[in-house]
Amino acid sequence: MHRRGVGAGAIAKKKLAEAKYKERGTVLAEDQIVQMSKQLETFKSNLEEFASKHKQEIRKNPQFRVQFQEMCATIGVDPLASGKGFWSEMLGVGDFYYELGVQIIEVCLALKHRNGGLITLDELHQRVLKGRGKYAQDVSQDDLVRAIKKLKVMGSGFGMIPVGGSYLVQSVPAELNMDHTVVLQLAEDHLLKEGLAWLDSQAGAEAQYWLPALFAELTSRDVTPEEANQMTP
């Protein structure tokens, strides 16, 4: 009996079938590409519409900025990822955070001799707002955190230390390239000298330093003016 599928004829047939499938595959891929291009076009024009509608909003409104950032995160997009491109050019988001980063660096450098390069996020926020003046765009703490994260990535020696629900912002000039324990030591000595920190020698192997202002925050009490006087000279 003859068996189908075996023999030169079968092989040739198989090859033809494969070729046809391949062709079909190419056709399919081309279809898909056309589809995707169309979708991308739609997506792009939607984005452009979004951008023109909301660009002002993004620059002016911190709350809106947070929501915008969260939306981007959900779809896996980082609008600050690159200096060029759609996000920074169309929306100007990159510029906003870049400028903010510069301001943050200015504030930290100006105060470094006083606080040893450590500043609470609250104080940083206050000073940045002051520096921006009445008519500039409002800036939230969320904005500061994002700007600092970007600064970190660029290797400018910025860091954030979580403390009691907020952050301490640490600035070290990149060129000094210090070991962070050395920096903290300097900051601690500096804080002690300035009377901003109290020494705790019963914390264990290492001495610990406490900031009365943060302690008050952590214990969530209202500090009376008299108590505030008792904390620092």
Place this chain on the structure above:
Amino acid sequence: MFFRTLTAVNTASTAMSFEWPWQYNFPPFFTLQPNVDTRQKQLAAWCSLVLSYCRHHKLYTVDVMEAQESPVFNNKKIERKLSVEAIQVVFEELRKKGNLEWLDKNKSRCLVMWRRPEEWGKLIYQWVSKNGMNNTVFTLYELSNGDDTDGEEFHGLEDWMLQRSLQALQAEGKAEIITMDDGKGVKFF
């Protein structure tokens, strides 16, 4: 004479519980601060705490060794205690301010005057005048433990302090201490 010490305080006997200042729960408060300015603030707060604690519990004498274990200098909740050296520094501050007197050369026991003798004298004299008891003679015991003085702040005042207070009044010409057969007495003018 019955000396009440810091450790023998029966907290149940105090009507209102003592309110600790915020520093009491701040761990570094129990480390003598190296920064001079910060130390000044710290010592001021310690002096205030010691005096108000003694006032609240009506304590007049402190034994330094026992003091280390008292809740004032030993906060078990945050696991911090003031060292003996630091306690001495606090006591020296109190002495300089006139609120403390050492009972011995070794500085192991002291009198804590959360109210100075002059201030006590004033209170006693006020009570005497208010009740129209000028020119009456009292025994010391009547003043500190009599039924009439029950409820007054100086009721229960320890003998050594009572005598000093009366001496202060005597110096002001408001009283005269009299020696009687079975002890001392005082006449108020």
